Amino acid sequence: xxxxxxxxxxxxxxxxxxxxxxxxxxxxxxxxxxxxxxxxxxxxxxxxxxxxxxxxxxxxxxxxxxxxxxxxxxxxxxxxxxxxxxxxxxxxxxxxxxxxxxxxxxxxxxxxxxxxxxxxxxxxxxxxxxxxxxxxxxxxxxxxxxxxxxxxxxxxxxxxxxxxxxxxxxxxxxxxxxxxxxxxxxxxxxxxxxxxxxxxxxxxxxxxxxxxxxxxxxxxxxx
Numbered sequence: 001x002x003x004x005x006x007x008x009x010x011x012x013x014x015x016x017x018x019x020x021x022x023x024x025x026x027x028x029x030x031x032x033x034x035x036x037x038x039x040x041x042x043x044x045x046x047x048x049x050x051x052x053x054x055x056x057x058x059x060x061x062x063x064x065x066x067x068x069x070x071x072x073x074x075x076x077x078x079x080x081x082x083x084x085x086x087x088x089x090x091x092x093x094x095x096x097x098x099x100x101x102x103x104x105x106x107x108x109x110x111x112x113x114x115x116x117x118x119x120x121x122x123x124x125x126x127x128x129x130x131x132x133x134x135x136x137x138x139x140x141x142x143x144x145x146x147x148x149x150x151x152x153x154x155x156x157x158x159x160x161x162x163x164x165x166x167x168x169x170x171x172x173x174x175x176x177x178x179x180x181x182x183x184x185x186x187x188x189x190x191x192x193x194x195x196x197x198x199x200x201x202x203x204x205x206x207x208x209x210x211x212x213x214x215x216x217x218x219x220x221x222x223x
Contacts, residue, residue, distance in 0.1 A: 056097040063095040063104065074214045076197045077103055084193070084204055085123070096200065102192070103200050107215045120190070120203055121179070123211045127185025131171030132158055136184050147187035148206035156180050156191060 040160075056063050066074060073096065088194045093106035107121040120129040135141055145151055145159055158171075158180035165171050171179065181190045188209065191199040205211065 011143055054095060056102065058102065059097065059099045061097060061099045063097045066091040066094040066096070069096060072197075073199065076195055076200055077120075079197075080195050080200075080202050082107075082197075084202070087211055087213055090214075101200050103202050105203075108203070122183035122185060122188055123189045123205050123217045124207070124209045125183060125186040126212060126216045127183045129188075129190055130185050131165075131168040131180045132161070132180055132182055133165035133168045133171045136161060136164070137166050140182075144182055144187050144189055148189040149208060150206040151180075151189055151191075154178075154191065154193075154206075158191075 054063050055061065066077070069077070074091075076089075077094065077096070078088075081087055089105050090107075095104040095108075096102070097104075107123050121127070122129050132141065135144060141159070141161075151159060156178060157176045158174075163170070163174070165174070178191055182188065183190070186209075187207070189202055189206040191206065193204045194201055
């Protein structure tokens with residue numbers, strides 16, 4: 001027992017002796033060096049992320065950061081959020097796909113994880129937005145339409161769907177040009193809309209509720 005105690009105590013004694021013989025300035029220098037290396041590594045990862053970018057969840061092509069867009073495109077994006085959602089988005093968290101012409105804001109899975117996820121957080125209650133299949137299956141579509149007056153102004157095929165989808169994968173395979181989604185936490189419908197300029201598409205809520213100013217990333221969802 002005594003031998004084992006000595007065996008465990010030796011490394012601590014050696015470490016303490018080394019610490020006592022090394023000047024404090026040297027220890028501070030080592031700590032600063034480690035901190036500097038960590039900051040350089042974090043910066044390198046950030047620069048690599050910007051260069052490699054994030055793949056669009058629809059087409060798989062690299063998306064553009066807001067500051068990579070031309071001024072007209074930037075103005076269209078800012079105008080949408082000001083006019084339709086009555087908010088000023090964090091432009092550092094915006095991504096745009098030049099191929100699909102889709103803008104992903106801070107409520108999207110793409111911006112949150114940078115790995116091509118194709119789901120969104122609800123801009124009203126922060127719930128998860130899903131395809132309509134399960135809501136149609138459970139007979140909730142009529143109530144959703146009534147709670148979203150903006151949907152009446154759009155010709156949305158999904159709201160008169162006769163294909164009777166059962167699982168959300170049934171909706172993911174649908175070829176409708178403007179799919180509709182619904183929040184799992186509140187009666188909010190979503191679809192892609194355009195501005196008068198008509199270049200980009202935005203994932204917009206179809207009710208008249210106030211939009212949250214930021215997303216609350218609390219849970220890892222497996223969708």
